[in-house]
Amino acid sequence: MTNLISKAVVLSVFVSFSMMKSQSIKEILNQNGSFRKDTIFSIKSESKETYLPVTIVKGKEKGPVFTIVAGIHGYEYPPIIAVQELLKEIQPENIKGSLIIIPIANVESFQKRTPFINPLDQKNLNTAFPGLSNGTPTDQIAHLITKEIIPNSTIFLDIHGGDASEDLLPFVCYYNRKDAAENTKKAHELSIKSRIKYVVSYPYTLKSTDQSKYAFKEATQQGITALSIEAGKLGTVQKENVDLIKTAIYNMLEHSGNYIMRKSKAVTKKATVLLNQQDYIRVPENGIFYSNLKSGDKVKKNQILGYITDEFGNKKQDIVSQTDGIILYKVGTPPVNKGETLFCIGYNEL
Numbered sequence: 001m002t003n004l005i006s007k008a009v010v011l012s013v014f015v016s017f018s019m020m021k022s023q024s025i026k027e028i029l030n031q032n033g034s035f036r037k038d039t040i041f042s043i044k045s046e047s048k049e050t051y052l053p054v055t056i057v058k059g060k061e062k063g064p065v066f067t068i069v070a071g072i073h074g075y076e077y078p079p080i081i082a083v084q085e086l087l088k089e090i091q092p093e094n095i096k097g098s099l100i101i102i103p104i105a106n107v108e109s110f111q112k113r114t115p116f117i118n119p120l121d122q123k124n125l126n127t128a129f130p131g132l133s134n135g136t137p138t139d140q141i142a143h144l145i146t147k148e149i150i151p152n153s154t155i156f157l158d159i160h161g162g163d164a165s166e167d168l169l170p171f172v173c174y175y176n177r178k179d180a181a182e183n184t185k186k187a188h189e190l191s192i193k194s195r196i197k198y199v200v201s202y203p204y205t206l207k208s209t210d211q212s213k214y215a216f217k218e219a220t221q222q223g224i225t226a227l228s229i230e231a232g233k234l235g236t237v238q239k240e241n242v243d244l245i246k247t248a249i250y251n252m253l254e255h256s257g258n259y260i261m262r263k264s265k266a267v268t269k270k271a272t273v274l275l276n277q278q279d280y281i282r283v284p285e286n287g288i289f290y291s292n293l294k295s296g297d298k299v300k301k302n303q304i305l306g307y308i309t310d311e312f313g314n315k316k317q318d319i320v321s322q323t324d325g326i327i328l329y330k331v332g333t334p335p336v337n338k339g340e341t342l343f344c345i346g347y348n349e350l
């Protein structure tokens with residue numbers, strides 16, 4: 001606890017320093033030599049202040065720029081802790097090209113323990129892209145990532161997990177953008193090379209003028225090879241998910257040619273399972289949710305997945321699956337609110 005407080009004081013000094021002199025990501029990437037640089041982008045909106053921490057690791061040899069983002073949701077801990085371990089382990093001499101690492105994109109959500117949203121403006125950073133230069137803190141973080149980080153990236157990896165209330169099966173995912181076949185193929189290959197068992201592809205129907213909403217969808221829209229890892233759940237740090245994320249990142253970095261001098265380890269020995277369709281079951285009404293199922297369970301069409309009661313314990317309705325598939329994520333805690341995603345069922349359609 002004391003540690004956290006003293007860290008916050010040190011960081012605030014950095015914030016005021018960087019306001020005097022801030023270097024763009026491009027300027028840092030263009031500097032000569034091999035180095036690691038930790039930098040802070042300060043964000044000011046009316047009376048609210050926050051910051052975006054960014055680490056750049058540049059290797060000796062030329063190569064792609066691989067961006068790794070954690071903590072867009074600050075209550076999703078395994079991605080954040082996996083990136084903390086990477087920051088300790090990765091040395092510039094083992095890097096080809098460069099890495100841009102955002103260890104915690106939403107520091108207010110992390111420090112204040114706030115699921116989904118930034119407590120400064122109550123906005124969800126993951127639906128704020130492309131953001132706004134003169135908007136609220138969340139809009140400005142999204143704008144910084146959109147303008148400073150994504151255009152300087154060759155590959156963009158955004159890491160999430162189940163938030164405080166979400167039970168989630170680890171998977172790696174990308175958008176199946178048919179009019180950018182080369183990028184889609186690269187994202188698919190990186191997903192396979194991560195050796196995470198479940199590989200999910202989402203349909204992509206975004207027009208160039210549509211709001212991208214999500215960070216890795218923004219990168220996909222900008223024509224960058226983009227993907228996301230989802231691992232971890234229910235607001236705790238599970239060592240197996242931290243290890244899974246870290247190993248998957250090392251496997252991807254080796255495949256992209258960004259990392260040398262390491263023998264990759266398998267995340268899983270089992271064959272990859274591709275899931276190219278998703279069925280989202282929404283919460284039909286507010287109440288208390290019960291289910292004996294967990295993420296990773298297989299379900300059948302018409303199977304009862306759980307039920308919702310009122311505060312008096314009266315059953316209001318059953319939740320029924322519309323498809324055969326596997327539970328990618330579900331609400332894992334009792335309260336449910338109308339319209340939220342209650343289950344995401346993944347399946348494959350050839």
Ligand SMILES: [Zn+2]
Pocket residue numbers: 072073076126160161163
């Ligand atoms: Zn998330």
